[in-house]
Amino acid sequence: SSELTQPPSVSVSPGQTARITCFGDALSRRYAFWYQQKPGQAPVMVISKGTQRPSGIPERFSGSSSGTTVTLTISGVQAEDEADYYCQSAASSDSYVVFGGGTKLTVL
Amino acid sequence: QLQLQESGPGLVKPSETLSLTCSVSGGSISSSSYYWGWIRQPPGKGLEWIGSMYYGGRTYYNSSLKSRVTISVDTSKNQFSLKLSSVTAADTAVFYCARQIPSVGGYYFDYWGQGTLVTVSS
Numbered sequence: 001s002s003e004l005t006q007p008p009s010v011s012v013s014p015g016q017t018a019r020i021t022c023f024g025d026a027l028s029r030r031y032a033f034w035y036q037q038k039p040g041q042a043p044v045m046v047i048s049k050g051t052q053r054p055s056g057i058p059e060r061f062s063g064s065s066s067g068t069t070v071t072l073t074i075s076g077v078q079a080e081d082e083a084d085y086y087c088q089s090a091a092s093s094d095s096y097v098v099f100g101g102g103t104k105l106t107v108l
Numbered sequence: 109q110l111q112l113q114e115s116g117p118g119l120v121k122p123s124e125t126l127s128l129t130c131s132v133s134g135g136s137i138s139s140s141s142y143y144w145g146w147i148r149q150p151p152g153k154g155l156e157w158i159g160s161m162y163y164g165g166r167t168y169y170n171s172s173l174k175s176r177v178t179i180s181v182d183t184s185k186n187q188f189s190l191k192l193s194s195v196t197a198a199d200t201a202v203f204y205c206a207r208q209i210p211s212v213g214g215y216y217f218d219y220w221g222q223g224t225l226v227t228v229s230s
Contacts, residue, residue: 031213035155042204042220043155049213086155090214095168097145097157097215 004087004100011106018074020103022087025068032070033088034063036081037102043086047072074105082107110134112205112221120199120228126192130205130221137186138163143208145217146179146190148201156201160208160215161188195228202226 004024012018022032031050035043045054047063050070060075074081087100116128130144137144145160159169161179169177178191192199202225206217 031211031216033214033216035217037155042223043217044220045216045218048216049211054218088155088214088216094212095143095160095210095215097160097170099147099155099157102154 006100006103020072037084114224128190145208150201
């Protein structure tokens, strides 16, 4: 299957830890990439190749992987982290891009 | 700093062809290190990859759209383009162009345009 499955929503209070999961068969063979999208803006990558944090992304963002599930963890969530988060990987070949359905992170 | 800018009609009639152009500045579209892609997002919904291309002409398309999509490049203008034929209201979306990194283990997007809304309506 080329699908990536994410929970529609996650809610946390400021300062707590948010964990957003993404499941898919492809993730056992290929990397996961995570994007943050705020309303009216283009997506911004926050995690590359499963665990790497691009330049300029706060250290509170981290990624992990276990089998067919990857997790984006945001430690010490801040109000500014409220956004939609999308996982992305590849299916059938490295060049065939698939996105998860997205998770809306709400900071209570 | 690399910048990408989408341009094209904001309104397209059903059954017609949607045409968008992505202008790249701050870098060359002819670089052998990158691919260039299109992604769309229907209002209130998630991201969908449409397809990608390499400046030499190689293209990759989402199988669900392949029969209607053409992505091409104009290296002289440092632009690449998207054509989506036989559009319906379901094709209404914000369309993004983006630079794609060809990585072993998965290609990904590191720079995105701001997006442009295209509405399909008569």
